[in-house]
Amino acid sequence: MxxxxxxxxxxxxxxxxxxxxxxxxxxxxxxxxxxxxxxxxxxxxxxxxxxxxxxxxxxxxxxxxxxxxxxxxxxxxxxxxxxxxxxxxxxxxxxxxxxxxxxxxxxxxxxxxxxxxxxxxxxxxxxxxxxxxxxxxxxxxxxxxxxxxxxxxxxxxxxxxxxxxxxxxxxxxxxxxxxxxxxxxxxxxxxxxxxxxQTHPLRRVLLQKALLNEMKFTCGQRVASWALSQALQEEIQIQPGDTEGLIDIMRSIEGVVAAVIFEELPDGRIRVSARSKDSRVNVSRVCGEFGGGGHVMAAGARLPGPVAEAESRFLEVLKNEIERTD
Structure with missing residues (x-):
């Protein structure tokens, strides 16, 4: 109560x-x-x-x-x-x-x-x-x-x-x-x-450029994802808050129902941010499989690296969640 x-x-x-x-x-x-x-x-x-x-x-x-x-x-x-x-x-x-x-x-x-x-x-x-x-x-x-x-x-x-x-x-x-x-x-x-x-530092624009160049599509182009490497973060000297809103660029793409950013942390773990634009696709449930959570349409988790392995594991569970709604 x-x-x-x-x-x-x-x-x-x-x-x-x-x-x-x-x-x-x-x-x-x-x-x-x-x-x-x-x-x-x-x-x-x-x-x-x-x-x-x-x-x-x-x-x-x-x-x-x-x-x-x-x-x-x-x-x-x-x-x-x-x-x-x-x-x-x-x-x-x-x-x-x-x-x-x-x-x-x-x-x-x-x-x-x-x-x-x-x-x-x-x-x-x-x-x-x-x-x-x-x-x-x-x-x-x-x-x-x-x-x-x-x-x-x-x-x-x-x-x-x-x-x-x-x-x-x-x-x-x-x-x-x-x-x-x-x-x-x-x-x-x-x-x-x-x-x-409407006020962003140049480094955030460089992050957006990298996202547009590097994002991937899976699950019949219904999932858009991007891996933000530690190397890129160091190169452009990323600051806290610089990634805010970037995930919405991917989520806004026609046909995409879920977007994910895999951020490589200094300790080698992978910070996952997931967003859905279909309430039937529960990203909190997906993140919960990895010890995370949040809201139905906005959630997060942290996975062990390397990033390619974290991507593969997380996207497979997300794919199952999306296919559950078919």
Whole structure:
């Protein structure tokens, strides 16, 4: 059973020292959610530590309040309440963050991944929500917590990025109403969209060039995939966040029902990101075969290398999932 957002709000209202963190390798939903909630609590006079194991990726440093995010240190913090946002499994907070949170008597877990095992003392998991940022907005609203321009900017970034700029099927009427409410309060969505979707460093364009040159098609051209080598990452000096949105280029191809990026990590493992555009093709189930998970139409996993072997294993399971719908 879910703990109500109003109950979670009461726990936060009664706390003085609060830690907030998100998953490793944070994306827009993760950063926007922790800064949005953290800023609101700061406006209430709370002592708030906003943590990220990997800091803020360069593509999101334009966000007001991104400087409030601290890189997690392996030092236990004195906290009344710890909050995990947008983090499907506890270990995804990262080792240093877990150490920082270890003395907190209360852990609140707010997430929208259906695979979340409810690892908190109090949990609100809503897989129907398109973004953790939408859940944070609802938490602030129901609890009557303050929102200023910084809170709204970060929650818009969270919601917009995790809905594919409101294109994904998870986007619901409430999503649009939330954005409308924030616009009525003065939010400039056009300026934010320019930063989020129309401003890219050259290295990201070089990544896109490599993707277009190297992507492969399998399963009767219904699957598009690309292997991002460690050599290429080193050559163009890739930064966190540079690959955001690249997978959607492949998914947008006519006839393609699933897209996959196989990213070679420095330790030799392969980070798999999978996306579907047919709700019958459950990439979370496919990723689950390899210890990963996520959403039905957006999921990930990590496989042992080498990359060619990881590709072969994963694409075979994905092929079986697609053929199940035939």
């Amino acid at each position: 879910n703990d109500s957002l109003s109950h979670l709000g009461a726990l936060l209202r009664d706390a003085s020292r609060i830690g907030i963190a998100c998953h490793v390798r944070p994306d827009g939903d993760a950063i926007g959610s922790i800064v949005g909630l953290g800023r609101s609590l700061q406006l209430m006079g709370k002592a708030v530590s906003i943590l990220s194991e990997d800091g803020v990726p360069p593509n999101l440093t334009f966000l007001a309040g991104s400087n409030l995010v601290q890189v997690s240190q392996a030092v236990p913090l004195e906290l009344d309440v710890a909050v995990a946002l947008d983090t499907a499994a506890k270990d995804r907070l990262g080792e240093r963050t877990l150490t920082a949170f270890q003395n907190a008597p209360v852990l609140i877990n707010v997430d929208h991944h259906g695979t979340n095992p409810r690892y908190g003392h109090f949990n609100h998991i809503d897989s129907a929500s398109p973004a953790a940022g939408q859940l944070v907005y609802e938490l602030l609203q129901v609890s009557q917590f303050p929102m200023d321009a910084m809170v709204r900017e970060n929650l818009f970034a969270a919601i917009s990025t995790d809905t594919g700029s409101f294109q994904y099927s998870s986007t619901n009427p409430r999503t649009h109403r939330i954005v409308a409410e924030m616009m009525e309060a003065g939010l400039d969505t056009a300026a934010l969209a320019t930063h989020l979707y």
